Amino acid sequence: MSNPDNETNFNFRRPREEEDFDSGRPRRRLKTLDGEHAVAVSHEKRGDAKAKLIRSVDHRIVVIRVAKTMLEFHAHFLLRESTSSFHRLLREGGASKVFDSDDPLVLDERLEDSAIAFHWLVYLSPLKTQISRVQPSELHSIVLAGIFARRFSLHNYYIYSILCIQHIAHSISFHAPPMPIITDILKLTSESGPKAYEDPESAEYDIRMHVSRAWSTRVASFNPSSRGGAICKAQAMQEWLELAAKYDHKHLLADIYLYYACTIIPVDTKAPFATSSPGPSLPDHHLRAIHAGSYSLSNLWTNIAATPPPLPACPQLGYCPRPLVHASVCAHDWNHIWRAAVDHPTVRARANADIFGKLNALHELLGPQFLHPMNCYRAAFRGIYPVGELMKKMKETLPEHFGLMKLKKEDEESSGKV
Numbered sequence: 001m002s003n004p005d006n007e008t009n010f011n012f013r014r015p016r017e018e019e020d021f022d023s024g025r026p027r028r029r030l031k032t033l034d035g036e037h038a039v040a041v042s043h044e045k046r047g048d049a050k051a052k053l054i055r056s057v058d059h060r061i062v063v064i065r066v067a068k069t070m071l072e073f074h075a076h077f078l079l080r081e082s083t084s085s086f087h088r089l090l091r092e093g094g095a096s097k098v099f100d101s102d103d104p105l106v107l108d109e110r111l112e113d114s115a116i117a118f119h120w121l122v123y124l125s126p127l128k129t130q131i132s133r134v135q136p137s138e139l140h141s142i143v144l145a146g147i148f149a150r151r152f153s154l155h156n157y158y159i160y161s162i163l164c165i166q167h168i169a170h171s172i173s174f175h176a177p178p179m180p181i182i183t184d185i186l187k188l189t190s191e192s193g194p195k196a197y198e199d200p201e202s203a204e205y206d207i208r209m210h211v212s213r214a215w216s217t218r219v220a221s222f223n224p225s226s227r228g229g230a231i232c233k234a235q236a237m238q239e240w241l242e243l244a245a246k247y248d249h250k251h252l253l254a255d256i257y258l259y260y261a262c263t264i265i266p267v268d269t270k271a272p273f274a275t276s277s278p279g280p281s282l283p284d285h286h287l288r289a290i291h292a293g294s295y296s297l298s299n300l301w302t303n304i305a306a307t308p309p310p311l312p313a314c315p316q317l318g319y320c321p322r323p324l325v326h327a328s329v330c331a332h333d334w335n336h337i338w339r340a341a342v343d344h345p346t347v348r349a350r351a352n353a354d355i356f357g358k359l360n361a362l363h364e365l366l367g368p369q370f371l372h373p374m375n376c377y378r379a380a381f382r383g384i385y386p387v388g389e390l391m392k393k394m395k396e397t398l399p400e401h402f403g404l405m406k407l408k409k410e411d412e413e414s415s416g417k418v
Contacts, residue, residue, distance in 0.1 A: 111151075117144035121157055134164045136171075241286065254293075254399040257286075261294040262354040293402035298352035300401070308338035309386035341365045355394060363387045 120141050134142070146161030148154075237256065244253040260282075282290075311334045341347065341362050350357040363384050399405045 111148065114144040114148040114151075117141040118148040118154075118157070121145035121149070121161060131160075131163050131167050134167055136168050139165070139168050142168075238282070241282070245286075250399040250404040254402050254404055257290050257293050257402045258297075258353070258356075258398065260290045261297065262351055262357070289402045289404070294353040296401040297355050301352050301355050301358060304355075304390065305339075305342040308335050309390060311386060337366070356391065359387055359391050359394070363391075 117140075142161050142164045146158055146165070149158035149161060237259065241253070241256045243249075244256060344361070344365055346365070347358050347361045350361065352358075366384055366387060
């Protein structure tokens with residue numbers, strides 16, 4: 001039996017008639033990103049906030065109301081994504097058992113735009129194999145959908161939104177002003193609440209981090225072949241610096257400072273604003289932060305090079321045909337291997353402030369060092385694991401070296417005094 005109110009509330013477009021095996025009603029079907037079929041969603045602005053929204057009797061449609069906007073999702077889609085995220089969505093809407101109630105889930109009105117964008121991402125956006133067709137004009141919806149997916153742990157669609165953002169960031173031309181796109185992202189992630197974009201657990205923080213990393217990679221990989229191209233890159237960097245400072249995006253600002261620290265070489269440490277090349281025309285407080293960060297990163301690299309990080313236990317030890325070789329390398333050769341890699345020409349060629357460049361070079365050197373003498377592919381992981389941990393820590397603490405955040409030790413001391 002079907003509820004006649006359903007067909008009056010939901011006006012499905014029917015480009016193709018297809019019988020639903022339970023209710024017998026024709027229903028439009030679209031493909032989700034993984035190729036499975038899902039019931040089409042229709043949403044429309046409701047002038048009457050008290051309009052009665054009735055879910056279909058077969059209980060295979062979940063109605064979600066955000067403010068005055070009604071959205072329908074296929075229940076199987078939500079359950080397939082993640083049971084925990086589905087329960088989180090129900091808890092956010094104040095419903096304990098979705099299948100025992102005829103009332104829709106009601107979410108916070110602040111999620112309205114984000115939920116609509118997520119509906120677009122699920123049912124109307126290109127498939128995963130068509131990320132290359134994503135246009136910069138769709139970035140607004142992609143960012144909002146990513147925030148919604150991240151909040152409710154819908155990981156597949158969150159990753160898809162990140163891939164789309166990265167594709168757009170890498171496709172931007174420096175000869176065309178990219179700043180409106182970057183500004184749009186910074187505004188979107190800054191309007192979600194006070195300092196929400198600085199909370200490492202928030203979706204806004206995660207989105208901003210991915211955007212900044214993608215744009216940093218785009219800037220670093222751009223090698224201008226002409227004076228005009230170099231001018232475009234310099235202008236883009238300075239505009240980007242102003243935006244990061246305006247929206248208080250500390251990690252993004254640290255990435256820009258690091259770029260300048262690796263490309264501007266001071267003539268004299270006593271005169272930090274005198275450079276060996278023309279350099280950028282930046283305000284003094286930016287140049288002071290760049291110089292201080294370069295000095296801090298250089299000291300950090302000196303300590304890293306002198307003190308090898310701890311080596312993890314061999315993953316093959318215990319069932320490898322050559323366990324004694326593994327044990328001897330663990331005990332005696334790690335210091336020698338580390339120092340030889342640190343003194344390698346490809347590592348020494350990098351500036352001391354270019355700590356990520358040095359760590360990347362170490363990453364390429366240490367894997368083969370462990371692989372060759374032991375003929376054990378899994379053991380090669382032991383050599384690159386310490387470098388990966390160092391890079392992860394550096395990404396988290398980079399703003400501290402440029403004075404953008406207080407060092408953790410200082411925070412702990414101040415909290416202890418209080």
